[in-house]
Amino acid sequence: MTDLQTAIPLCNSRDLVDRGDAVPFDVLYAGRTARGFAIRYQGQVYAYLNQCxxxxxEMDYQPNRFFDHSGQWLMCATHGAIYRPETGECRGGPCRTGLIKIELTEQDGVVHWHTAPNLKPLEF
Ligand code: FES
Known part of the structure; x- marks a missing residue:
């Protein structure tokens, strides 16, 4: 994390269950309102912009559901693009790019997301 980034509390660690529902959050991405989502996969937390x-x-087929039935991939509901949960890399289907990653940290039972030059909280 650089000094220019800000850590913003997102949720409690227990809110993110491995391969379970995501925790959504609103952001300003490149000057427009967008949504992010945080997940847990193999014990680690990850977050991406909710943009295929x-x-x-937006990709979720039901609110906050991003994992496919196998629990191995993040899947877009519209045309079935699949992404690696750990990296957001496109692994199948029609995706042309990977997901846009949002940095997360987890400490003392709390998950924070981190701002970036093109990623800010809505109230910024
Ligand atoms: S919009 Fe996500 S696969 Fe087409």
Whole structure:
């Protein structure tokens, strides 16, 4: 984390269950309102912009559901693009790019997301 980043509390650690529902959050990305989502996979927490690498639309097929039935991949509900949970890399389907990663940290039972030059909280 650089000095220019700000850590913003997102949720309690127990809110993120391995391969379970995501925790959504609102951000300003490149000057527009967007949504992010945080997940837990193999014990680690990850977050991405909720924007498919095929067509820039939200991906969840039910609110906060991003994992496919196998629990191995994040899947876009619209045309079935799949992404690696650990990296957001496109692994199948029509995605042209990977997911846009949002840095997360987890400490003392709390998960924080981190701002970046093009990623800010809504009230910024
Ligand atoms: S919009 Fe996500 S796969 Fe097409």
């Amino acid at each position: 690498g095929h067509i820039p639309m």
